[in-house]
Amino acid sequence: xxxxxxxxxITCCMALINALPATTYAQARDTGFHIYLCLGQSNMEGxxxxxxxxxxxxxxxxxxxxxxxxxxxxxxxxWYTAKPPLCRSRTGLTPADYFGREMLAHLPxxxxxxxxxxxxxxxxxxxxxxxxxxxxxAAAPDWxxxxxxxxxxxxxxxxxxxxKLAQQxxxxxGILLHQGESNTNDxxxxxxxxxxxxxxLHDLGLNAAQVPLLAGEVVHKEQNxxxxxxxxxxxxxxxxxxTAHVISSKGCAVAGDRLHFSAEGTRxxxxxYAATMLSLLGYTSTHTTATGPVTGYTNxxxx
Numbered sequence: 001x002x003x004x005x006x007x008x009x010i011t012c013c014m015a016l017i018n019a020l021p022a023t024t025y026a027q028a029r030d031t032g033f034h035i036y037l038c039l040g041q042s043n044m045e046g047x048x049x050x051x052x053x054x055x056x057x058x059x060x061x062x063x064x065x066x067x068x069x070x071x072x073x074x075x076x077x078x079w080y081t082a083k084p085p086l087c088r089s090r091t092g093l094t095p096a097d098y099f100g101r102e103m104l105a106h107l108p109x110x111x112x113x114x115x116x117x118x119x120x121x122x123x124x125x126x127x128x129x130x131x132x133x134x135x136x137x138a139a140a141p142d143w144x145x146x147x148x149x150x151x152x153x154x155x156x157x158x159x160x161x162x163x164k165l166a167q168q169x170x171x172x173x174g175i176l177l178h179q180g181e182s183n184t185n186d187x188x189x190x191x192x193x194x195x196x197x198x199x200x201l202h203d204l205g206l207n208a209a210q211v212p213l214l215a216g217e218v219v220h221k222e223q224n225x226x227x228x229x230x231x232x233x234x235x236x237x238x239x240x241x242x243t244a245h246v247i248s249s250k251g252c253a254v255a256g257d258r259l260h261f262s263a264e265g266t267r268x269x270x271x272x273y274a275a276t277m278l279s280l281l282g283y284t285s286t287h288t289t290a291t292g293p294v295t296g297y298t299n300x301x302x303x
Contacts, residue, residue, distance in 0.1 A: 029171060038115050039196075046092035048094075060111070060112040067088050120151075124136065
């Protein structure tokens with residue numbers, strides 16, 4: 001595990017890291033350490049309360065703290081075993097939790113999986129617009145401003161800063177998005193997501209063909225989802241972003257508010273993100289349907 005960094009040390013070194021081309025520190029990377037960036041609003045942040053079964057985690061599944069977690073002795077910019085909460089100290093279970101578990105259940109033993117989760121409940125995708133986020137935050141309600149403040153008011157910049165640190169340790173393999181409830185009926189949402197995706201690729205020196213975007217549906221119409229109409233817009237995302245893949249929420253158990261997934265539904269949704277990513281890595285499903293549980297894969301030659 002990398003040497004622990006203090007928050008002050010991270011702040012001091014980030015300017016130097018930002019100035020380095022990706023190839024400068026490529027030799028230090030463990031190519032078997034697969035890193036995924038996770039962003040969005042409350043379902044990705046972790047609205048579901050985690051349960052005792054969720055706290056047993058393989059140490060090969062790690063999370064980089066994107067903020068300080070004083071109560072858990074986690075410091076921003078360092079890796080930890082990915083026991084929930086992954087986003088911030090007062091958040092719950094996210095799709096990233098069971099994405100990581102399911103990935104490791106099928107990847108070779110030498111692989112590790114790391115996630116970086118930067119999400120803000122109730123936010124529009126505009127919060128991750130690197131050029132216009134400040135005007136969005138300025139007009140936002142106090143509760144959203146208070147959450148954004150944990151990322152120094154700029155969640156996008158925090159995600160990039162943490163990702164650059166992570167690139168010293170492993171290889172970014174994908175981006176997981178769960179957002180859309182606050183942009184319901186916004187037909188321009190796919191273009192806005194594309195802008196965020198393209199900015200991440202540019203700012204981190206990534207290739208779209210090697211770093212797909214996985215975007216989850218909101219609570220489905222069959223669960224009487226309050227924002228279920230947004231799924232029609234989410235479905236068009238691959239038309240705008242060829243390397244985007246939509247993760248079905250059909251049948252995922254939901255909370256009483258019909259906006260959020262329950263812990264059970266969050267586990268299922270996370271496993272579906274993993275099913276898609278495993279297929280993109282060349283693994284062949286042996287028993288999985290597009291919306292069913294993940295039960296087995298045959299290993300590809302690719303590692």
